[in-house]
Amino acid sequence: MRRTLLEGLKPPLTESAALLDDAELEALAAELKEGARARLGRGLSIRQVDAGSCNGCELEIVALSGAYYDLERFGLKFVASPRHADVLLVTGPVTRNMREALERTYAATPAPKWVVAAGACARDGHLFKGSYAVLGGVGEVVPVDLYIPGCPPSPRTLLKGLLALMRGPQPKA
Amino acid sequence: MESMNATSEDWKAATRRLAAGEARLVDLWGDDGAVCLALASPEIRVLRLACPDGAFPSLAAVHAPAIRLERALADLHGLRPDGAQDARPWLDHGRWGIEAPLGRAGPRATPQPPYPFRTADGPALHLISAGPVHAGTIEPGHFRFHASGETIVRLEARLGYTHKGVEGLMRGAAIETGARLVGRVSGDSTVAYAFAYARAIEAALGLEPPARAVWLRALAAEIERIANHVGDFGPICNDGGFALMHAHTGVWRERTLRVAEAAFGHRLMMDAIVPGGVAVDLAADAAQAIRAHVTALRPAIKRLTELYDKTASLLDRTVGAGTLSRELVERWGAGGYVGRASGRDFDARRDHPYPPYDSLRFEVPVRDKGDVDARVWMRILEIEQSLSLVEQLLDGLPEGPTRAEIAPAAGEGFALIEGFRGDVFVHVRLGPDGRLVCVRPRDPSWLQWPLLEAAIEGNIVADFPLCNKSFNGAYSGVDL
Numbered sequence: 001m002r003r004t005l006l007e008g009l010k011p012p013l014t015e016s017a018a019l020l021d022d023a024e025l026e027a028l029a030a031e032l033k034e035g036a037r038a039r040l041g042r043g044l045s046i047r048q049v050d051a052g053s054c055n056g057c058e059l060e061i062v063a064l065s066g067a068y069y070d071l072e073r074f075g076l077k078f079v080a081s082p083r084h085a086d087v088l089l090v091t092g093p094v095t096r097n098m099r100e101a102l103e104r105t106y107a108a109t110p111a112p113k114w115v116v117a118a119g120a121c122a123r124d125g126h127l128f129k130g131s132y133a134v135l136g137g138v139g140e141v142v143p144v145d146l147y148i149p150g151c152p153p154s155p156r157t158l159l160k161g162l163l164a165l166m167r168g169p170q171p172k173a
Numbered sequence: 174m175e176s177m178n179a180t181s182e183d184w185k186a187a188t189r190r191l192a193a194g195e196a197r198l199v200d201l202w203g204d205d206g207a208v209c210l211a212l213a214s215p216e217i218r219v220l221r222l223a224c225p226d227g228a229f230p231s232l233a234a235v236h237a238p239a240i241r242l243e244r245a246l247a248d249l250h251g252l253r254p255d256g257a258q259d260a261r262p263w264l265d266h267g268r269w270g271i272e273a274p275l276g277r278a279g280p281r282a283t284p285q286p287p288y289p290f291r292t293a294d295g296p297a298l299h300l301i302s303a304g305p306v307h308a309g310t311i312e313p314g315h316f317r318f319h320a321s322g323e324t325i326v327r328l329e330a331r332l333g334y335t336h337k338g339v340e341g342l343m344r345g346a347a348i349e350t351g352a353r354l355v356g357r358v359s360g361d362s363t364v365a366y367a368f369a370y371a372r373a374i375e376a377a378l379g380l381e382p383p384a385r386a387v388w389l390r391a392l393a394a395e396i397e398r399i400a401n402h403v404g405d406f407g408p409i410c411n412d413g414g415f416a417l418m419h420a421h422t423g424v425w426r427e428r429t430l431r432v433a434e435a436a437f438g439h440r441l442m443m444d445a446i447v448p449g450g451v452a453v454d455l456a457a458d459a460a461q462a463i464r465a466h467v468t469a470l471r472p473a474i475k476r477l478t479e480l481y482d483k484t485a486s487l488l489d490r491t492v493g494a495g496t497l498s499r500e501l502v503e504r505w506g507a508g509g510y511v512g513r514a515s516g517r518d519f520d521a522r523r524d525h526p527y528p529p530y531d532s533l534r535f536e537v538p539v540r541d542k543g544d545v546d547a548r549v550w551m552r553i554l555e556i557e558q559s560l561s562l563v564e565q566l567l568d569g570l571p572e573g574p575t576r577a578e579i580a581p582a583a584g585e586g587f588a589l590i591e592g593f594r595g596d597v598f599v600h601v602r603l604g605p606d607g608r609l610v611c612v613r614p615r616d617p618s619w620l621q622w623p624l625l626e627a628a629i630e631g632n633i634v635a636d637f638p639l640c641n642k643s644f645n646g647a648y649s650g651v652d653l
Contacts, residue, residue: 066427100268127357
């Protein structure tokens with residue numbers, strides 16, 4: 001027990017940041033008009049909103065805080081209130097039953113703010129498109145700045161998306 | 174497995190047997206102007222009662238575990254439970270623009286009045302409401318606490334926020350589409366749902382999947398159980414103020430998901446199980462990687478269990494918190510760790526055996542304290558069993574094909590599969606063209622959520638996250 005307490009997680013398990021720097025990140029960054037860093041500096045506070053997901057996306061988002069992905073080393077952190085947030089990370093096809101909650105969460109987030117829609121459902125409703133209970137993608141309710149693809153997106157893809165949001169498009173050489 | 178067309182008398186007799194505890198409620202749902210009741214005694218059978226005048230004798234009136242199921246079916250199908258005491262809507266929040274979407278599906282006549290929450294009267298009571306958007310990364314739900322100082326007098330949950338209309342989307346869909354949809358009823362149980370759906374379709378069509386596929390399904394199911402149990406163990410401790418456990422279990426969950434991806438091509442193993450077999454065979458070298466993972470995880474869990482069991486400040490939070498009585502879990506037929514932590518000795522893998530579990534050795538651990546600590550121990554003990562099952566599955570994995578052809582035809586079938594949360598029930602009805610007429614997936618949490626409201630009474634508000642996480646009820650799974 002003493003060993004478990006004192007040794008902790010050895011060796012360091014965190015993935016190299018260099019592994020995340022690739023074409024996928026560039027492609028995501030290119031979707032943006034402007035990176036968040038230009039407006040806010042190095043730190044971004046993220047409020048996650050499940051607007052109707054199956055919880056698959058949440059499982060992978062939770063993994064971002066673990067030792068392997070450790071998103072706080074990039075200046076990214078999850079916050080408990082939209083009033084503290086710069087970014088809403090929204091998942092799910094937006095259900096009609098969650099519409100008002102999403103709108104109110106967005107309204108409670110101070111500007112400047114960004115909305116990242118994570119997962120195939122958040123883009124266009126995915127398999128739930130056309131249901132009487134579903135509005136479709138997140139963009140049907142609040143303006144979306146960036147989509148992160150996947151069903152669900154892997155933690156690595158999520159991390160790349162959030163880094164792309166900070167960086168924004170690279171100036172053309 | 175045809176359901177039995179019941180008369181009103183048959184129906185009432187069945188409700189009396191449920192109320193008397195002679196049979197166990199498995200599910201209650203609507204299907205094309207009829208209500209269907211699955212009950213076990215111990216074999217499962219399905220009664221179907223046509224409701225030509227739009228009403229049926231309420232089951233909830235005599236058997237409380239049916240209350241939410243009945244309210245949900247009334248919302249979706251517009252069928253009226255005669256004699257029901259709680260006639261409030263459940264899934265219908267008045268926001269769909271239509272009423273009875275799976276029934277007459279007509280425009281809503283009058284706006285829905287504000288939801289009449291339960292109240293509690295007494296001196297110095299105050300009300301705390303939380304959600305649907307919570308402080309952490311969890312699914313949306315609304316909770317109302319009446320508290321006297323710090324002590325919870327009454328908790329009432331309101332769910333339905335993630336209702337996506339899954340049963341509606343299933344109608345008329347192809348079998349393959351149904352498999353993808355059912356795998357997204359609750360993402361954390363995607364394997365269990367796909368497994369239950371595949372077996373239900375195969376039962377309807379009289380189809381036997383190849384042996385290798387059957388074993389691979391169980392392998393995926395046990396890896397899913399391990400990933401979720403490991404993933405619950407740490408966060409429960411975290412909600413008790415012990416973050417270190419979360420850090421450790423987070424690493425082991427991640428490693429488990431990476432092994433799942435190496436084996437089945439997807440971290441959560443979505444769409445791996447399909448009617449007729451499995452969509453992916455085990456990747457080369459995957460067996461080796463899974464064995465290495467099992468060998469490393471077993472001693473790690475042992476060390477973390479020791480840490481849990483010797484950390485007095487953590488046990489001070491978990492022991493005696495959120496105690497749920499045996500009487501309630503038996504009456505509700507609550508499955509999974511919630512039932513077993515309170516002494517209900519039930520596991521679908523053993524009690525409604527399906528291959529390959531009928532040829533595997535495993536124990537069903539049971540505890541009797543019914544508190545958060547007992548639910549933590551259920552996870553620990555079940556991880557141990559699943560690790561042994563994974564080894565047995567790799568040792569005995571048959572060679573051969575992994576998928577049988579499906580010849581679409583009319584039919585009806587159901588299956589009960591033990592997911593990590595408890596028994597997942599899926600009932601399917603296929604039309605003559607082989608398309609889905611009605612698919613009903615029932616999450617184990619239907620029969621667990623109401624018990625959280627009982628378990629929390631008399632606990633302090635600050636222990637709610639801890640108790641809630643120890644239940645880990647599905648939101649999307651019950652909102653459908």
